[in-house]
Amino acid sequence: MISRSVLILKWVFLLITILANGNPPEEPVKCSNNFTNCTITNSYGAFPDRSTCHAAEAAYPSSEEDIVSIVANATREKRKMRVATRYSHSIPKLVCPDGEDGLIISTENLNRIVNIDTEKMLVTVESGVTLMQLIDEAAKSGLALPYTPYWLGLTIGGLLGTGAHGSTLLGNGSAIHDHVVQMRIVTPGSQEVGYATVRTLEENGELDGEMMAAKVSLGVLGVISQVLMFKLNIGVVL
Ligand SMILES: Cc1cc2nc3c(=O)[nH]c(=O)nc-3n(C[C@H](O)[C@H](O)[C@H](O)COP(=O)(O)OP(=O)(O)OC[C@H]3O[C@@H](n4cnc5c(N)ncnc54)[C@H](O)[C@@H]3O)c2cc1C
Ligand SMILES: *[C@@H]1O[C@H](CO)[C@@H](O)[C@H](O)[C@H]1NC(C)=O
Ligand SMILES: *[C@@H]1O[C@H](CO)[C@@H](O)[C@H](O)[C@H]1NC(C)=O
Numbered sequence: 001m002i003s004r005s006v007l008i009l010k011w012v013f014l015l016i017t018i019l020a021n022g023n024p025p026e027e028p029v030k031c032s033n034n035f036t037n038c039t040i041t042n043s044y045g046a047f048p049d050r051s052t053c054h055a056a057e058a059a060y061p062s063s064e065e066d067i068v069s070i071v072a073n074a075t076r077e078k079r080k081m082r083v084a085t086r087y088s089h090s091i092p093k094l095v096c097p098d099g100e101d102g103l104i105i106s107t108e109n110l111n112r113i114v115n116i117d118t119e120k121m122l123v124t125v126e127s128g129v130t131l132m133q134l135i136d137e138a139a140k141s142g143l144a145l146p147y148t149p150y151w152l153g154l155t156i157g158g159l160l161g162t163g164a165h166g167s168t169l170l171g172n173g174s175a176i177h178d179h180v181v182q183m184r185i186v187t188p189g190s191q192e193v194g195y196a197t198v199r200t201l202e203e204n205g206e207l208d209g210e211m212m213a214a215k216v217s218l219g220v221l222g223v224i225s226q227v228l229m230f231k232l233n234i235g236v237v238l
């Protein structure tokens with residue numbers, strides 16, 4: 001009897017160890033054949049309806065130029081596109097392209113901190129940069145992100161897309177998108193413009209209205225590419 005409870009305890013312990021290990025979740029996008037014939041899920045491995053979505057192809061741009069080329073080709077071919085991220089943490093099926101012939105554009109390789117301006121407390125990042133990267137790199141320059149949702153694997157593009165937030169009563173609130181100064185977004189375009197357009201949306205700029213509209217886009221208005229800027233605070237070391 002005792003040995004059986006010990007055995008059960010061991011199993012429970014093993015299970016907890018497996019569930020609680022610090023490894024990041026699996027890749028959400030998996031392709032069977034050279035970036036084609038792909039499945040897409042989220043970091044839990046399951047959407048609420050327990051389905052897995054399909055896409056004909058996945059692309060991994062590593063620059064804005066790559067994004068433009070990918071979006072233009074897909075637009076010309078009239079293919080549906082959606083943006084996926086390193087861990088795709090969202091529970092809803094935001095990332096699933098309609099039908100079976102869709103294209104997944106992953107921001108996994110758009111992962112560079114482009115610039116940190118300590119004086120103005122602004123950071124420019126590519127959209128696939130994770131919260132962990134942003135917080136770590138900003139800290140090296142003595143800056144801190146004042147408000148943040150709680151999981152470090154979220155990407156800047158994803159948390160803007162979903163209006164992610166922490167909580168506070170201070171300043172302009174705890175939604176990350178309220179701290180964005182400028183963003184660049186690649187959208188499908190007409191044949192005349194080569195099937196893709198890059199727009200720079202800027203707070204108080206010419207495209208301020210578009211910026212307000214596009215910030216929390218649920219990923220349906222285009223691919224946020226390379227540059228976003230946050231008003232950061234001076235980090236306080238306790
Ligand atoms: C357990 C749990 C706890 C959570 N806690 C919080 C919380 O504390 N606060 C909170 O606000 N939210 C919370 N959320 C929601 C979470 O913040 C969102 O799921 C998160 O923002 C997703 O980020 P991601 O980088 O994984 O993006 P994804 O889930 O991969 O993508 C989200 C959307 O953004 C789009 N997108 C991503 N990158 C780009 C891009 N570069 N250009 C255009 N579109 C893009 C995608 O297509 C998709 O539509 C929680 C979710 C879970 C499951
Ligand atoms: C994979 O695709 C690339 C680019 O389209 C091509 O050059 C390469 O030959 C392909 N590899 C295989 C194994 O099909
Ligand atoms: C596509 O992938 C599925 C598994 O996800 C596999 O069963 C099927 O054979 C693949 N088809 C092709 C044409 O490679």
Ligand SMILES: *[C@@H]1O[C@H](CO)[C@@H](O)[C@H](O)[C@H]1NC(C)=O
Nearest residue numbers: 059066069070071072073074
């Ligand atoms: C887009 O199409 C052009 C012309 O067919 C091709 O040269 C280019 O490699 C394609 N770009 C991508 C990212 O597939």
Ligand SMILES: *[C@@H]1O[C@H](CO)[C@@H](O)[C@H](O)[C@H]1NC(C)=O
Nearest residue numbers: 170171172173178179203231
């Ligand atoms: C709040 O937002 C306004 C308008 O964007 C800006 O002028 C102000 O500096 C912001 N305040 C803080 C504390 O970030």
